[in-house]
Amino acid sequence: MTDPNATIVIGCDHAAYELKEKLKAFLLRRGAAVEDVGPHGTASVDYPDYGKKVAELVASGRYPRGILLCGTGLGMSMVANRFPGIRAALCHDLFGAIMSRKHNDANILVLGGRVTGETLAEEIVKVWLETPFEGGRHQDRLNLFDRIDESA
């Protein structure tokens, strides 16, 4: 059994299966452990099913960080952000990836397999994993999310 605290949980749909496989290999080369919730082939699947699996595993605290991929990244973002405690960030560039960690403490990174190429995706994953949350006033702002959840 791998250490959940050192493990990235990852999931996708058919549109991003190939990028998921490449990123998995990238993470393993970097020494990370990866929990892959699937799918395990290119047959058409429904992205909400896989978004839910990863979001639940991160929201429950089983894994601290997750990565989700679909064709655009949009559907996976919408699904993941429905789960309380999830801050999923769809990132297309390094600046967004860095700021999603520094200011938003994003716990799920979302990528679009039909949008972002392998090399940029790897760089995004790298900075997203390495950039710490700044806390302070940004934590105060995140605390306001809970009030929205409570009043919704």
Ligand code: RB5
């Ligand atoms: C699948 O065709 C596509 O709709 C999905 O991968 C994603 O882009 C949805 O947001």
